[in-house]
Amino acid sequence: MMKSKIFWGTVAPLAAILNSLLLVYVILKFRGVDPIEMFKLMASYGFDPRNLVSELNQTVAYYMAGVAAAIGFKMLLFNIGIDGQYRMGAFFGGVVGAAVSLPPILHVLLIILTAMIAGGLWAAIAGYLKVRRGVSEVISNIMLNFIAAAIIAFLLSPSLLGILPEGSQTLQTREIPASGRMPTIKAFDSEIYTFLFISIAVGVAYWVMLNKTVFGFNLRATGLSFRAARASGVNAPRMIFVTTVLSGAIAGLVGIGTLLSDTHSYSMAFPAGYAFTGLSLALLGRNHPVGIFFAAFLWSFLERSAPVLEFEGVPPEIVIVMQGAIVLSIVVAYEVVARINLRQQQRAVGSVAVDSSITKEAN
Amino acid sequence: MSKKVESLESSSKVKSFFKSPARITLLIATVFFVIALVESITGAVDISSPGTSGATLRFAIPLLMAGLGGLWAERAGVINIGLEGMMIVGTWTGAWFGYLYGPYVGLLAAAIFGLLSGLFHAILTVKIGIDQAVSGLAINLIAAGAARYLSGIFFPPVGGDRTVSPPVETMPTFTIPIIAPFFKSIDEKEIFLISNISGLIYGVTTELSVVTVGLLLLLPLTSWVLWRSKFGLRMRFSGENPMAAESLGINVYRTRYIAISISGMFASLGGAYLSLVASSVYREGQTAGRGFIGLATVIFGNWRPSGVFAGSILFGFTDALRVRQNESVMAILLAAAIIAGLLSLYYALSRQWKPMSIAGIIALTGFWLNRQVETIPQEFVTVFPNVATLIVLTFLAQRLTPPAMAGMPYRRGSE
Helix, strand or coil, X not given: CHHHHHHHHHHXXXXXXXXXXXXXXXXXXXXXXXXXXXXXXXXXXXXXXXXXXXXXXXXXXXXXXXXXXXXXXXXXXXXXXXXXXXXXXXXHHHHHHXXXXXXXXXXXXXXXXHHHHHHHHHHHHHHHHHHHHCCCHHHHHHHHHHHHHHHHHHHCCCCCCEECCXXXXXXXXXXXXXXXXXXEEEECXXXXXXXXXXXXHHHHHHHHXXXXXXXXXXXHHHHHCHHHHXXXXXXXXXXXXXXXXXXXXXXXXXXXXXXXXXXXXXXXXXXXXXXXXXXXXXXXXXXXXXXXXXXXXXXXXXXXXXXXXXXXXXXXXXXXXXXXXHHHHHHHHHXXXXXXXXXXXXXXXXXXXXXHHHXXXXX | CHHHHHHHHHHHHHHHHHHCXXXXXXXXXXXXXXHHHHHHHHCCCCCCCHHHHHHHHHHHHHHHHHHHHHHHHHHCCCCCCCHHHHHHHHHHHHHHHHHHHCHHHHHHHHHHHHHHHHHHHHHHHHHHCCCHHHHHHHHHHHHHHHHHXXXXXXXXXXXXXXXXXXXXXXXXXXXXXXHHHHHHHHHHHCCXXXXXXXXXXXXXXXXXXXXXXXXXXXXXXXXXXXXXXHHHHHHHHHHHCXXXXXXXXXXXXXXXXXXXXXHHHHHHHHHHHHHHHHCCCCECCCCCCHHHHHHHHHHHCCCCHHHHHHHHHHHHHHHHHHHHCCCHHHHHHHHHHHHHHHHHHHHHHCCCHHHHHHHHXXXXXXXXXXXXXXXXXHHHHHCHHHHHHHHHHHHCCCCCCCCCCCCCCCCCCCC
């Protein structure tokens, strides 16, 4: 049983990736280019050390989104609000970071804490609506994403919290002073964000919380069966609320690596779309901290190496199609595997029942 | 116990209030009166001008189509979060095939490809049984990516960019004879209230696109199918209780296949409207989240075609005001405050204290905001549909009657 779990845990994602590669192969054939040549081109570009560094930095952001989604998934929560929570976290982290002056390490800690609180509070709205009002978190979070974007766009106006730097077109928050920045590690003419270590720590903490604590046990139990958990004395609605807030707090960290090591201010140029990416990565990585990391790397590898296709007359957006195909293949694969397992179990139970009835009759 | 009875009574009172046609007419008349009053006080002439009502209709049609699409899917028991992606399918195929073979072929192509995208969602969620939200979101992602990929291949570059399609031939418009000129003449006389209403009617009867009328007809058609046809009964049954439906011999899978395919077709036609009627090109990001607002109108409209229509008109109206004249939004706020005040008065007279105080608080907040704030920032007008839907979900969740099994996985033969 255990063996088959690990087996399917790795084979299904690999099969999904292969399946999507096949799809891309066909699409590229239609375009009239040699697909194998394209794949080689992407690999050589993507594995170039300098590009690897920028991929690693992007991986860190995706990893946070993936872990945030995975925490929700463990509770059967579909946190599509990661987008809004990440925006809230990065924005208020930037605002608070620029407003105070503290000793170096404390300053960074304050920014990180602010981001987590902002993301968590924003997620708490969806959590409250889910627990007290029975509103599906999918719908409320979709609405909340739009609302978060609007609130931040409003607060970024120059008369409020934003500034428009000279010669720039995008509004941003004030710059965080040097004490509130995180150092970078120089490697291959590029810089690795040290936030990488914090994200690894979050991944480890996620694993420990889930597998070694009572809270994690209750969380998994509630996710597996709401009623059973409730019967064994778990306050299930409270667990749902706390999990939502926790997921939001992690989502608040998505933009922090970029904020503290690169831009030092939140701007309208911060990208959107982390929610579905996070959910995809959690699905592909089977909610496992190591699996999510590989998935996050795959995602940023595909995105960073895609622009090279442009020179061959292939629009790089083919990568988006590929990502979507990977997600669909993986959920279909899980569904099919689950159904096969169920059928085998039913058959096993059935044959046991038949055996026992035969022995009963013989006796 | 007694409290429950009381609330039941009050809700039935509200229901009977809204049910009586005479009173609905009275309510609508009051709304118009207040808007006319506010217009003449504040000088914001754009609220009921013919231009605004025409623009409202143009902005409302894509939302209506997305909303009706969502309604078809959810009534059959499957949530369609892929509406946004299916609208993108419509904008792209509509514009490209419209450019190649004329706008009518574009519409047809949008309908066909929309149907296929809906069918794709149906296969994934009904046949294979994957999570409905994952399927919908993946469709959004793939549609956006595919549209950009195909634009990059097929569209001629404009300033080094390939994000805009070549222009499509514009579609014919017509003005309803007799009615339009008649109301136009009244509108120009500037009589209080009567001219406002005439201007509104004039706005929606002149320079109408054939497509607008055609798509509007899908609203009564949806109503008829849902409430009067055999298929509609099966569809609603599949959404409320698929197990029981199956046991009575209804083919739930087939019903859902059809309903979700039509859902995709409707959303896609809404997208094609954006690229063929509201403008004459495909532009990247043209749908701008309208699929999600369509999803919101389904909730806002309490899973009823008329409600979806009302929601899309309301959201289309705020959209039109935002684009045309943001200052008018302040006047709307004042109008809303006055209407809330009147409602509060009505509730006070009928001794329903809780709704009275809620309406009263809304009215006071409205008046206060109107005095304090110069204009409402455009960002907040943009997200009005989202906020309104969240508020409805939060405070009126008990009044909402969604299909019981919408969004739940269902497998034939399992509980």
